[in-house]
Amino acid sequence: MVYPEASRWGAPDTLAPLYDDVYRADGVLATVNVVDALQEFWQVKAARGGAGSGGNGALLIYESVPAPHPPYVCYVMLPGGACFGSFQNCKTKAEARRSAAKIALMNSVFNEHESRRISDHFIEKAVAEARASFAGDAASHHQEPSAGIAAFRFMLEANKGRTMLEFQELMTVFQLLHWNGSLRALREQQCSRQEVVAHYSARALDDDMRSQMAREWAGREREAAAGGGSVVRGELAHAERELRAARLAARELRFPKEKRDILLMAARLAPNK
Secondary structure: OOOOOOOOOOOOHHHHHHHHHHHHOHHHHOOOOHHHHHHHHHHHHHHOOOOOOOOOOOOOEEEEOOOOOOOEOEEEEOOOOOEEEOOOOEOOHHHHHHHHHHHHHHHHHHOOOHHHEOOHHHHHHHHHHHHHHHHHHHHHHOOOOHHHHHHHHHHHHHOOOOEHHHHHHHHHHHHHHHHHOHHHHHHHOOOOHHHHHHHHHOOOOOHHHHHHHHHHHHHHHHHHHHOOOOOHHHHHHHHHHHHHHHHHOOOOOHHHHHHHHHHHHHHHHOOOO
16 A cells, blocks of 8 residues: 555655554545545644644635546645645546545644654655655756755755645745756856745745746747757656656645646647647
């Protein structure tokens, strides 16, 4: 069994038995209105002043993927930026919404566990896993991972005490900056790590940031097209596979989803003729 979030970014293996308990209780969860339960969970957390409420109360954002027939897919964005998707074979749109809410509720509850808080031990394990992951990206996309790894460690150290779901949007921003090549460009401009983290910690992952990255990828696509090639098509296919695998494995998937969305925007800006 793949445990949701159990091996992502240094999540402790000790959570595995808890995930087994939830999956064994799946029949019980089937009798619970998980959509309402998820909303209530975050409303209570916001009322208590819990970090990671995103400054917008207990807003949950659902996104149903347009499709003419099943299986239907739905995503839910949590306060703090984490994203989960329907991981079951859903025959109706309502079922897809419940599936997304179910895995989001599981992770929201487990996120309250003390071992989910960013600590020195957590940082060392997360950085080791990120180094292995980014090394694979470097091999595929000819990127040097040291800038991304260093920024990731610095970010984690600056956010000790927070949980990973509370930290998700900021982490996604820096994953995108690394993937897009922006971290390398900022380093070449002599921007300090502290300056970069301070700037992007105060900036939301919004349509302006997505549009800027999409324009950069569209520019690369035009350059490649002039030589008879395409860069966006390959990146998009990789992002689609990554997103689907993460969703079916019930993993947190904000990063691959943002990559996919940015690349789709880039493809519209610079269609491959």
